Amino acid sequence: MTFGPASRLGVALFEETDPIESIPGQRADEQEAIIRAIYRQILGNAYVMESERASVAESQFKRGELSVREFVRAIAKSDLYSSRFFETTPRYRFIELNFKHFLGRTPKDLEEMRVHSTLLDNGGYEAEIDSYLDSDEYQATFGEDFVPYLRGYKTSAGISMVSFTHTFAMQRGASSSDLKGSISGINPVLNRNVINNTPIPVVSPSAGSAGNGWSFQESNVRDAGLTRLGSGAGENGKMFRIEVTGYASPGKVNRISKFRRSNKVYYVPFNRLSDEYKRIHATGGVISSITPC
Template structure:
């Protein structure tokens, strides 16, 4: 079992599961396990009914006519993927999910997002899918026979800390679903944080035993839910911005946020910082960031 940050942040399952590779000569049961793993990764852990499964590509894979990569391509170009993530979502939500599903990471910056947006305009849906699966990055990471997996939370050379924080906003625990599991609905999760680029608070997912951070959703404006405690700075001349999430209704079976927005922002003079810290925790809040102003 994985302990420490991995277990608290919802990536323990990915740490404990070795990458899945197809090896020629494997049993039908092993091939079926690979098929299930592909559905789980490419469809963002969303449930797939038996009638929705791609029976022809599955048969071709089992018969050795398709590699894992080509089976992934078949699922990605299917009506199942298109109807869930392309036809019903905004463009940038579709693109950020493609990065997660096919490369196991989030977009690095605005330029990557723009490039894929232009590709959708000029090449269409299938060209967008091919751009991930035919990329040097995909080949170097997964090749022909590995099932793609989540990897953006790992510290790799060339990967910025911004992307590291973004993956935790995109992946809210091993039981979350990209189809229905996001508090943002069909809106892009990363949004302006890719444009800037800006790190996001890393908050434990709903699967945590304490439920801390379950309701976290980034504020749509920097000062959404703002409360100013005190008029300006204190004797030290310093003011701190505290962003809080995870407020709950005591005594309820389901922990429901008291606020329409999951975040609450407080501006606090330095002299009152310790008292406010204690008050927030006493009322069930979880501090996601404290930054000097």
């Protein structure tokens, strides 16, 4: 059963679907379902044309010559994966996607990113791919026969709450695509948040009637586009930082944000929080986070 509000955060598919395992003697249609699941996970839910499929590796898998892990390796080292996620994207976007596709989570910290960046420099593309699939973590989590799946939204040993919030920034719903479905385009989604070990507001990926986060995008510069509605802490009370997303134009055909940025930051003293809360919702905004300064 999907837990709490996470059913609205793009992970219901993973909560409601048991891990997929390849076992000997499966029917042809069951093998085909496993192959589709592998493409969906490893290629980030991006569409795969018939001519792009790894026909040789698929045949070997169906004959039992390749395990799920080795079939994943064949897809990951293919021209298809390389052209989509390596050749046309910055290295840190490539690395954060590798973590998601192969280990089902986001990078823990800057050091993990550095290790893989160095590996790319010294060992090259194939060594980078092998580092995930040959890791103890992969073997302990998926073994030879389970299809990798998103798991970073669940609590587990060694995974911080910061990484938990990063997962929702990387996974924007079951229908999103890592190839074309991110508002960030080819730019890294986590980047400075991994470097600084800072959490990201967890907002719903679904559109709904007032946005509800589908257009949310972290500012490239911290507090860019901020608006100060109070003079500071003091007699008005402590200051609070309000981050808002999902601005829309009620009654218009085009409901895309009327602001140049898809999120906006306000600083408000405590005694004005209630009024500001009402104003934001009256103008079509959705509050993604409220934090004391």
